[in-house]
């Protein structure tokens with residue numbers, strides 16, 4: 099289901115948190131809201147969810163204006179950075195919760211709930227932990243349970259606010275790739291919030307760069323990296339860390355280097371290169387002798 103926001107304006111007192119935001123998120127996409135702390139990412143996500151009300155503007159799900167529809171009726175799934183699981187419930191019961199609290203006439207039978215929860219736990223690869231309690235899980239496992247729980251309600255769209263923000267870098271990297279694969283399988287229109295450029299560029303198919311309550315640029319990762327629309331975007335995407343192969347190559351081009359032809363590429367390290375090169379498993383990088391300065 100598509101998501102659209104039209105002319106969203108939101109203030110907190112005299113502070114303008116969102117200043118006339120209009121965006122479209124096509125059905126089945128995985129989009130990232132990217133920007134520095136305080137730029138309005140979470141506020142926009144909460145308005146889409148129905149957890150926050152905009153002063154002006156509209157939210158449309160599948161073309162239908164849901165601005166006045168209560169969060170419960172929007173059928174939106176959320177996963178937050180610190181979205182606490184119910185501590186006194188097992189993993190299984192946490193995931194089953196959304197099904198058990200449905201009104202009686204919509205509630206699946208016990209057998210159907212069992213089957214659905216097993217299926218979801220299998221999807222997030224945690225069926226072997228069904229009987230554990232949240233305190234017996236790692237942070238990454240907890241977030242996967244939170245995702246399974248969000249999916250249990252069969253959301254029409256999925257909103258994730260820094261879902262892996264509290265995890266260490268390695269787990270975070272693994273989980274974001276896993277999320278991408280899961281999304282490829284499910285194709286539920288999803289938006290996630292992050293302040294991590296690499297995370298957004300690596301897994302999203304559309305990146306919205308925000309700054310001070312405004313959209314600076316929205317486009318495919320390659321587009322925002324290769325053709326930043328504003329100085330802010332160029333500056334914000336100037337990554338210290340390496341990213342995927344095409345991103346590293348784009349960075350090389352932007353810094354005044356010309357890449358040698360592809361068959362001349364090999365994984366190596368070059369003293370002149372202004373940033374750390376990726377490991378061979380991540381990407382091919384330029385052979386030292388093949389790199390020419392353009393300026």
Ligand SMILES: Nc1ncnc2c1ncn2[C@@H]1O[C@H](COP(=O)(O)OP(=O)(O)OP(=O)(O)O)[C@@H](O)[C@H]1O
Pocket residue numbers: 110113115133134135136137138139140141142293
């Ligand atoms: N309930 C509130 N009352 C007053 N100001 C708020 C409230 N919620 C958010 N803000 C302000 O609105 C701005 C946008 O906040 P928001 O949480 O959307 O930013 P963000 O981009 O998600 O930041 P972060 O990456 O730090 O989570 C911030 O300056 C914040 O202080």
